Amino acid sequence: MKSLTKKFHFHSKQHCQHGGKKTVRQVSIKNGKGHKSIVYYDQNKMVAKASEKLKQGEVELIKVGKFIPGLFKSMKMKSRKSHKKGHKKSHKKTQKRK
DSSP: OOOGGGGOOOEEEEEEEEETEEEEEEEEEEETTTEEEEEEEEEEEEEEEEEEEHHHHHHHHHHHHHOTTTTTTOOEEEOHHHHGGTTTOOOOOOOOOO
């Protein structure tokens, strides 16, 4: 007989805006397996991103409805190199037709 954890689905997304900066934290659980991710934006450009699998203990606590303090603290960020100033693609000028 299959356990009830296999049929458990959960999704949560939290947006936090601070001026031109935004933080998005996301938790999703499907069929008993879960992932957590955090993304940082600055002036509508993604500057850092991290994602990990949820541990089985964290999935069980979320299923019961418990708050997990520091859920996203252990995640290591991967910064995006393309966020540097002056890093734009050059566009060719189009010629006007006569």
